[in-house]
Amino acid sequence: MTKVFLKKKIAHRIANGHPWIFANEVDRIDGPVTSGDTVDVFFHDEKFVGRGYINPKSQIIVRLLTRKKEQVDDNFFHQRIADAWNYRKHIGYTENCRLIFGEADEMPALIIDKFNDYFVIQTLSLGMDKWKPAIVKALQSIFNPKGIYERNDVPVRELEGLSQQKGFLSDPFDTNIVINENGLEFHVDIENGQKTGYFLDQQDNRRAIQHIVKGADVLGAFTYTGTFEIHAAHYGAKSVLGLDISENAVAQATRNAQLNKLDHIVKFEAVNAFDVLKVWAKEGRQYDVVMLDPPAFTKSRENIQKAITGYKEINLRGMKLIKNGGYLVTSSCTNLVQPELFLQTIEMAAKDARKKLRQVTFQAQASDHPIVWGMENTNYLKFLIVEVRDR
Template identity: 55%
Template sequence: MTKVYLKIGEQKRIIRGHRWIYSNEIEKIEGEYKPGDIVDVYDFKNRFIGRGYINPKSKITVRLFTYRQEEINREFFKRKIEEAWQYRQKIMDTNCCRVIFGEGDFLPGLIVDKFGDYLVIQTLALGIDIHKKTIVELLDEIISPKGIYERNDVQIRELEGLKEQKGYLKGNFPTKVQIIENGIKMWVDLENGQKTGYFLDQKENRLAIAPFVKDGEVLDCFSHTGSFTLHACQFGAKHVTAVDISEHAIETIKENVLLNGFENKVDYRLGNAFDILRELQREGKKFDVTILDPPAFAKSKKALKGAIRGYKDINLRGMKITKNGGFLVTASCSHYMSPELFMEVIKDAAQDADKILRQVEFRTQSKDHPIVLNADESLYLKFGIFQVLDR
């Protein structure tokens, strides 16, 4: 088997649990290989470290499957998928959940989400895409969904030399499906919705807002398909204002609100959340709970500086329009925004808004998106609930 040798000292991060090997960490490669092939990784003293797939077109040249010298074959994938599925069955209701979370389930580059009776799959790297047929067969065998849909219409695949594509992998079914999350019914668009159709990583965090929204006026910014709006209604909010820049998103929120019988509790504002937050501040509007769940502002390290400004701006304005003693619910799904940095941004925003914050909760992503210690990329979602107090 082809051998990849690491430079002196580069093995430490890998041994501690990180599974990515970057091109600048490699000393030499011995043997012939094709992009996507399985290779063995050794340290500078010729000690075996792990086995994974290689792609010289990617900055992440090798992604490890295992720290053992074991065959990467159908039985390997079967074991890994069964372990991932058994873990989900143990920790949560599996009507809708993430079944496989890439590196968090030791299957780098593979995402599988379950929406009711249907699965959506993404194979985001060449080395996992090569095994897609086997993986789909095993998912069908282990979980027995009614259908499987591919959402590989993501730009990251181009960095791996892969085409963007989407379509049916099992069955032919309406791609607008209904799920139940925390007892709430929702429509999910598997074909055209964001990512795989819906953001499952906030599933447990949506439950966390229950004590704060009861009998309150709630603002839900970056509402997407209305998941926080629906949970706020379910938990007894008096009224919710849902904000999103997308007409399609607003129409979906309306459908979901109607589906649950909350139409008398919700109004809608179509537009840029930054602008609408400013408008609400000028109007003198105040809310008992302000929810900010924006998309990732920093999709690369270079974008971090601008992202910090964006997070500070929305949180500052969110605090300004929250009643004294009310609550700010705020999140960041940018991996490059560490929990420590996110907290610093919140503190700076509070200072400029002339507010005092009391931290009620600070959470991460749902348990079906497991965090592997020493693999920092697996921790990406930050979610805080703060009481906002006047000075």
């Protein structure tokens, strides 16, 4: 097997368990290099690091799959997926869950979401893409699913020399399905919805709003398919208005409200939330609860400051629409903005809005998206509820 030797000076993260090895950390490679092949990695003193797949076209030249000298074959992937499933079952995520969360499940660049008996997969690197047949075989063996679909229509694959694509990895099926979450039903568009069709990572956080929305007038911005807003109506809100810039998202959110017979409480409008919140604050509109769940504002370190400015501005505008003693529910899924920085940004927004805050809860993503200490990319979602009062 081809051997990769690291430089003497490398990041501590490799010794501490992180699976990424960057090209500038490699001293030399002994043996032939074929993109996607499995290689052994060694420290500078020739101590064994682990076994993973290589791609010289990628900035991350090797992604480690194991720290043991074990065979990487079809059975390896079957066992990893079975282990991940046992973990989800133990912590109570069975019906809908993120079955494989990349590095957190020792399967770098692999995402598998489970929606009832349907599975959506993303193989985001060349090395993982080469094992796609083994992954599909394992899913069929363990779950006997009704369908498997790939959502590899993501630009990050192009950094690995891969094309974007999507399609069936099983017999074709109707990709518009309905899932259950927290006693509610939601349409999921596996083929054309964002990411894998539905944001499972907020399923626990959506329950966290149940007490603050009772009898409340609620405003939600960046609603996408209306999940937070419909939960608010379900938990006893007096009125709920959801905003999203996408006409298609608003149409699907409305369908979800109708599916749950809550469309008499929750309404949706297709508008630019940034613009509308500013105008409504000037008009003096007030709500008991404002919920903000914007998309990631940046995916590059160069634009972190721009992202922080965006989060500060949208939260400032949201706070100005909240009645004294009301609540702000706010999220960030930008993994480059770590939790402490996110809280600092909310604090700056409160200062500028002349508000004082009292934290109700601060959470991460649902536990089927496990956080591994030392891997910042696994700790990406920040979910905050605060009471907002005038200074």
